[in-house]
Structure formats: C-alpha cells, structure tokens
Amino acid sequence: MTTIFVKFIANAVALAAAVWLVSDITIGEPGDSTGSKAVTLLIVALIFGVVNLIVKPIVKLFALPLLILTLGLFTLVINALMLMLTGWLADDRFEVGGFFSAVLGGLIISIVSWAVNMILDRD
Structure with a gap:
C-alpha cells in the first residue's frame, strides 16, 4: 500500500515539475486558486498513474x-x-500544447519521478 502511495506522490510531484518547467503544459484554468489547482493536480496524477x-x-x-x-x-x-492521453482524459483541466512539449514533459516527469521514488521508497 505504501508503494502505491509513494508512486502517487512521485507522479504528482513530477507532473507539478513538468507544469512548472514547460510553458505549453498547463493545469487548471487561469483564474483558479492554488487549492483548486492542487486538487486538479492530484486528480491528474491519479489519471496519469492509471x-x-x-x-x-x-x-x-x-x-x-x-x-x-x-x-x-x-x-x-x-x-x-x-x-497526451492523460491530457485528453483530464479534459480542460490539464492540457498539453503539442507533441514536442509532451516529449519534454515526459522526460521531465521520468527524471523527477525516478528521483522522488529514490528518495521516498526506502525499502
């Protein structure tokens, strides 16, 4: 159970890093509050994990x-x-601007997710 939770947290942190670093990957609407964006990020992390x-x-x-x-x-x-499939499934709350943005975002997500898993998963 803890491994699933660690992977979920790693996905959320990695997606947040991709949203922060790649300008064509957006989460939430422009006027949303930080709490709303955080909840959206957790939902998108769950969709991405599935x-x-x-x-x-x-x-x-x-x-x-x-x-x-x-x-x-x-x-x-x-x-x-x-x-890109996650962006399509999450509808308007998570958008990936194009294929090259998705490649860069996927690379960032892979690196950050690996690093977070290495830090959190101490079994």
Whole structure:
C-alpha cells in the first residue's frame, strides 16, 4: 500500500515539475486558486498513474520491435503519448500544447519521478 502511495506522490510531484518547467503544459484554468489547482493536480496524477498502469504496458508490447531497434529511446515517444492521453482524459483541466512539449514533459516527469521514488521508497 505504501508503494502505491509513494508512486502517487512521485507522479504528482513530477507532473507539478513538468507544469512548472514547460510553458505549453498547463493545469487548471487561469483564474483558479492554488487549492483548486492542487486538487486538479492530484486528480491528474491519479489519471496519469492509471494510464501508466493499464495502457503503457500494452503500448510497449506492441512497440517492442521499435524499442529494440532504437535501443529504448522510443520510450520517450511512448511517455509523450501517455502524457497526451492523460491530457485528453483530464479534459480542460490539464492540457498539453503539442507533441514536442509532451516529449519534454515526459522526460521531465521520468527524471523527477525516478528521483522522488529514490528518495521516498526506502525499502
């Protein structure tokens, strides 16, 4: 149970970092309060976790030849697609401006999520 909570917190922190660093990735409406944006961030982190849990392994399985051919670099494209899918599922509350913003956001999310998992998961 704690591992799920740690991954959820890591996703939330990583998404917040991506929103902060990439100008084309936005969360909430421009006039929303900080509390409203925080709740939206937690909901988006939950959606992102579910997408990564269910959809990402299926996409990786079908993209296995490309993953082998590119020595795993196609994972960046898969991460970008998962971020764009999360933006589509979250509707107007979370928006990804374009594919290259999604690639940069996916890279930031991967790095920050890895770092937060390393810090919090001390098993």
